[in-house]
Amino acid sequence: MSSLIRSPLFLVLALWAAGLGAAAQFAKIVVIFPELQAHYGQTGAASGYLVSLISFVGMALGLVAGVIAIQIGLRRLLIIGLSLGALISAWQSTIPGFEMMMLSRFFEGLSHLAIVVSAPTLISQFATQRHQGAALTLWGTFFGVAFAVVAIAAPPLVDAHGLGSLAFLHAFYMAGFALLVSLVLPTYDRTAAPAWPSLGEIARRHLTVYASPFIAAPALGWLFYTLTFVSLLAILPAMVDPSQRAMVTAAMPLASIASSLTLGTWLLRRLQAVQVILIGFALAICLALALIALGVSAWLAIALFASLGLVQGASFAAVPQLNPGLPERALANGGLAQMGNIGNGLGTPMALAILTLGSGLGLPLFLIISYAAAIATHLALGRMRKASPGV
Structure with missing residues (x-):
């Protein structure tokens, strides 16, 4: 059993499944968006930010997440992202007020970035050279698969257990995978990370990367x-x-x-x-x-x-x-x-x-x-x- 859970195939599948949780951070809002709009009442166009605020975080900080991964390590960043996502979804399951829900979506954007930067990088590390392309192709399906699963599961779940039940189930899922990856992903002796870059250095890093x-x-x-x-x-x-x-x-x-x-x-x-x-x-x-x-x-x-x-x-x-x-x-x-x-x-x-x-x-x-x-x-x-x- 130990050799099975440490096999490249198991690790790749575990990382892909963790990615489904990241995609569900979008899907859990999109699929029940009309119900959320009805619950929050006269929020007008601002309700759209319940969906898009995660994207805005990614626009600004996507590359910063890559810098953080270098500093603290991919495994640690993934566990932090999953754990933060579990805590946020648990809070969202209480269906807080609109302003607090919006604030939670900002922090959920940070969780999402941590996962989508670290998980595919780890997949490329653990997959064998021969199967690396297939493993990363599998990763590329995470968004579509998660949306399909949530679209099927959400309506009966919400009908039976209320609006917060979808976020509660998502919190349970994220917490479970935070525990799983912390147990199965190997740790490596890391050399000392470089000093944390300044804001100016991060800006220059953007230029270097895109050049x-x-x-x-x-x-x-x-x-x-x-x-x-x-x-x-x-x-x-x-x-x-x-x-x-x-x-x-x-x-x-x-x-x-x-x-x-x-x-x-x-x-x-x-x-x-x-x-x-x-x-x-x-x-x-x-x-x-x-x-x-x-x-x-x-x-x-x-x-x-x-x-x-x-x-x-x-x-x-x-x-x-x-x-x-x-x-x-x-x-x-x-x-x-x-x-x-x-x-x-x-x-x-x-x-x-x-x-x-x-x-x-x-x-x-x-x-x-x-x-x-x-x-x-x-x-x-x-x-x-x-x-x-x-x-």
């Missing part, structure tokens, strides 16, 4: 992925035949997960991660062109998400391929968190603004421009890497 074609590449490509992914989830179902709307809403994220775990894993065994990312974006451009020619349909929407699934897993797999050192991987995953939150925060308002222009070409052109920019960015960074001996 590096090795550390920055996964994050900069991820920006264009997240710019469209969440916005398409929100917008495309309303554009298909009403009789197919429910099916499309469920099938789009599932198609992304399925293509990532099947075709994406197969391609990562044969190609470099950045090449798989480029294939995914190129297929997405072709499907966006099909949207112009044929209009929005259920199966085109699902196929578009299947192509984006290749980008999903390969972006995480690119981190260890481009960055052999754990400090660089931690910074790269911090960059992924930061760019992902920026994309999530900006994408839906941009897409909705384009739709208000009334042209059927607007949304497909937005997709084509975004994905072409992603390809151009990756190709430019690839040329920089060839010209540079290292990070």
Whole structure:
């Protein structure tokens, strides 16, 4: 039993399951958002910050979390993130006043960042070289899987036990995984960490990271992925035949997960991660062109998400391929968190603004421009890497 729980497979699955808890920090609010709005009454547009405040924290502090991981260690940062998340959800289960709930979401953003920076970096450390791509592809599914599980479990749970029950169950889950990872993740003798950087040094670190074609590449490509992914989830179902709307809403994220775990894993065994990312974006451009020619349909929407699934897993797999050192991987995953939150925060308002222009070409052109920019960015960074001996 001891050898089983210390095996790379068990450790990877435990870290992925911990990531489901981080994704559920979004899902537990989104899935019952109408009920929360009804409970809090006349909060107006401010209620939207119950969802987005975590993203704002990630926009500002994503890379800072990578710096903290270097200072205190990945294992410790993960345990802190899970423990803090458990405490916050336990408090949220009491359904505090609106202002206190908003404050709790800010601190939950810190917990979320700690997990999404440390867990994939640890996965890249524990997975064997042969299975690293598959392990990080699995990690890339954590958001979609968590949303699907919460969407199924939340309605009967809340109906039976009240509005706070979902947060209470989430607190129990997070506490359980904080205990599990503290028991199963190996500890290492760490050399003394460097002195804590000043605010000026952190600002310079941002410039250094995003100037590096090795550390920055996964994050900069991820920006264009997240710019469209969440916005398409929100917008495309309303554009298909009403009789197919429910099916499309469920099938789009599932198609992304399925293509990532099947075709994406197969391609990562044969190609470099950045090449798989480029294939995914190129297929997405072709499907966006099909949207112009044929209009929005259920199966085109699902196929578009299947192509984006290749980008999903390969972006995480690119981190260890481009960055052999754990400090660089931690910074790269911090960059992924930061760019992902920026994309999530900006994408839906941009897409909705384009739709208000009334042209059927607007949304497909937005997709084509975004994905072409992603390809151009990756190709430019690839040329920089060839010209540079290292990070």
